Amino acid sequence: MTVTETVADAEVSASPAVNPRFVRRLMRRPLAVVCLAYLAILVLIAVVAPMLMPHVGTDRAGDLGTALHGPSAAHPLGVDSLGRDVLQRLLVGTRVTLVGVVEAMAVVLALGIPIGLVAGYVGGKIDRAITWLADLVLSLPAIILVIVVLSVFPQSVTAAMVTLGVLAAPGLVRVVRAATLPVREQLYVAAARVSGMSRTYIITRHVLPRVMGPIVVQASLLAAAALLVQTGLAFLSLIAAPPEPSWGGMVADGVGALFQQPWLIWPPGLAIALTVLAFGLLGDAVRDAGTEGWSAKSALPLGDKRRGAPKRASAVVPASTDDSLLSVRDLTVSYATPTGPIRAIDGVTFDIARGETVGVVGESGCGKTTTALAVIALLGGGGRIDSGHVLFDGRDLAALSESELQAVRGSEIGYVSQEPMVALDPAFRIGWQLAEAVRINTGMSRAKAKRRAVELLEQVQLPEPHLVARRYPHELSGGMAQRVVVARALAGEPKLLIADEPTTALDVTIQVEILDLMRTLQRDRGMAIMLVTHDLGVVADMCDRVVVMYAGQVAERAGVKELFGNPHHPYTRALLASNPHNQHSSAVLPTIPGAVPMPGSWPQGCHFQSRCAHATDQCGSGNIPLLQIGALHEARCLYAHQIEGA
Incomplete structure (x- = not known):
């Protein structure tokens, strides 16, 4: 037998950890509740039935005068060929069947999870040795080996199911290894190593919870496969020898009397089918409930399925300038949360000409990366474009379907x-x-x-x-x-390259090399570049124009020389003052007091007012527009014309 290996979920899924939130999400799924209730009833029957009916497992024959009778009041599921009650044998046989599944799954999980985690996390020679051994075991004919074991340990359910568990474990090893590989490279895992945490602690506390999704799905499939193998072996009378009842043995009895009483195969057959179905559906429900905690909210309108956004009403698309490759117009983005949508980008507008480099700057949390991802419609976590246009080479990307966007991403x-x-x-x-x-x-x-x-x-x-x-x-x-x-x-x-912090975490020498490389490639290819960064030194070195963002809005737009030489927004001035490249003495570096307000807690009026030395009562009322300073210079400040000089 070959156990199907499912690696579709090898991309790291969320952990279906047993916590109140997860339980509530799981219990909201009717199918999961039905499967749990069914399996719970089976477990109860497996425990109670043999104690209430101890004679069922020892009776070789019953009332032969009623043999092969169909369902009746005295025997709700009929009588088998030896006059024994089918319902009683079905209930008592549940223990043998479930115990076999539990034994096989205990071995599979005990071997597959730790070995897969070690192979994926440690890597190197250990990974290669484990992978080679797993491939070797998977190439062996499982059923034949189980039968060989049964020839040594006749009628032993434990020997058969433990052997099956050992032979099926490599499939789980490969799934766990594949899910562990990307988790091993996560920054938080590296941080845990740097913090001095032991390898065992990192694997159990950081890696294992992240790979539980694929494990749960694979375990449900393996449980169903183990049930089928156990009933198949019982059907062949290789385990659970008569008179001991089992579902597979009852199917064999029904097949033997198929022409006299075809009903006998139905009760055990339905029990086997329903249990296999319950294992599979419950695994899917647990996976979906675990994923729901981090994936895009399913409660969003279904108009635009590629981002969870509803279809917006048709509107007149504003024209872009003749030399603009990218024109973003009044872009508004929000994210779905349990308390409702929260706006993350508010009316962002800017242009990028062909062959031009435009820098998007601001502190962390100002919306730079969200703006870049909105341009290529890759907003995750429930993000959606509420309004606005993203005009690229004459097309509105915000109105394209997923297949049309796929043709733009990467190629253009x-x-x-x-x-x-x-x-x-x-x-x-x-x-x-x-x-x-x-x-x-x-x-x-x-x-x-x-x-x-x-x-x-x-x-x-x-x-x-x-x-x-x-x-x-x-x-x-x-x-x-x-x-x-x-x-x-x-x-x-591509015609446009969006570079999101391309020099983050690189040393100064490598930063210079990467920037020189991008400049050379731009010159050779004629590309436009949208450079998202918080490093004003990079902006001064690379960019032609700058878009300064703060708390989801454009605070100031200008050419590099105009912005660095004569900023008109207090936030831009504060950023320039706190730039370490401008400090040539041992004086304390100026800082901006406070922090960027989180989306959903933006103040009324000017978003920067709580940190601004120029703020007045008028700054807290109404929307603050972008004021025209020069031909290509705008600032979102009521007192922009009064603020001059760097």
């Missing part, structure tokens, strides 16, 4: 994420990941895509690109990984 708009190690799949080599991006976005053959992947690695100035293509992400340094992410973003020859 590239994206470089904040953390390269998160953006790269740890289970595949660099060359394969780049080749797949090339093949999907350009339609090249696999052979040409492989050659193009090496060319991309060479273009981003990685030494020995052929060797780099054969490496896994964990074998690269941070600077090399960032170059690989840039190469993948360029795989489809």
Whole structure:
């Protein structure tokens, strides 16, 4: 027998931990409640029935005068070929059947979970040895080996099911290993290692809860498979020898009397089918309930299924300037929460011309990354575009379907994420990941895509690109990984590159190299760049224009020289004053008091008023518009015209 290996959930699922919230989510699903109730009744029957009817397991024959009679008042499920009550044997036989499933699952879980966690987390030679051994065991004919064991231990349910558990465990090992690999690369796992936590503690407290989703689903499938194997062996009289009742043995009795009384196969057959179905449905329900805690809220309107947003009414799309490649107009984004939608972006507007670099700056929590993700419609966690337009090369991306957006992402708009190690799949080599991006976005053959992947690695100035293509992400340094992410973003020859903190966590030398690389690629390809950053030094070095964001709004828009030389918003002035690049003495670096207000707690009027030295009562009433300072300079401040000088 081959146990099906399910790795569709190898992407890390949320942990269905046993906590009140999870239980409430699970109990809101009627199907889960029905499955739990059914399995609970079976367990109760398995415990109580043999104690109430001890004679059922020893009677070799009953009233032969009533043999093969159908259901009646005295015998609700009829009588078998030896005059024994079918209902009583079905109830008592539940214990043998469930005990066999429990024994097999105990072995599978005891072997599969820890070995899979060790293989995925430790890696190296241990991972290769475990994977080789798992493949070897999976290649063995399970049923034949179980029968061989039964020839040594005749009629032993325990021996048969323990053997089955050992042979099925490698399937779970591979699922757990695949789910553990990406979790091992998470920053919080690295932080736990740096903090001095033991490997055992990290695996049990940080990794295991994150991989419980795939484990639950696989365990439900394995439980159903174990039930089928147990009943199959009982059908063949290899375990649970007569007169001991079992569901599989009752099916065999029914088949033997099929022409005299076909009803006899129905009671045990239905019990087997319903139990297998209950295991499978309960596993899916537990997975969905666990996922519901972190996935996009299903309660959102269903109009736009790609982002959970309702279809917005048709509106006149504003025209962009002739040289604009990207024009964002009055973009508003909100996120679904248990208490209702919370606005994260409020009326953001800016343009990016062809071949231009525009920097989007601000503190953490100001909405920079959300704006970048909204442009390519990759808002997660219940995010949706409420209003506004994202005009790219004459098309409104906010109105496109998912299939139409898929044609834009990668081929026309590239994206470089904040953390390269998160953006790269740890289970595949660099060359394969780049080749797949090339093949999907350009339609090249696999052979040409492989050659193009090496060319991309060479273009981003990685030494020995052929060797780099054969490496896994964990074998690269941070600077090399960032170059690989840039190469993948360029795989489809995009017109616009969105770079979200491309130099975060890199040392100064590597930062300069990455910025020089982006500048060179832009010059050679004529790309436009949307650079999301909080480093004003990078903005001054790279950008043509700047969009300063604060608490979901555009605080100021201007050219680099105008903004650095003559800022008109108090927040921009505070950012420039706190820039360490401007400090040439030992004086204490100025800081901005307070913190960026969280979405949902923005103040009325000016969002910066609580931290602004120029704030008055008038700043707290009504919406503050963007005031025109110059031809290409705007600031969202009532006193913008009175604020001059850096």
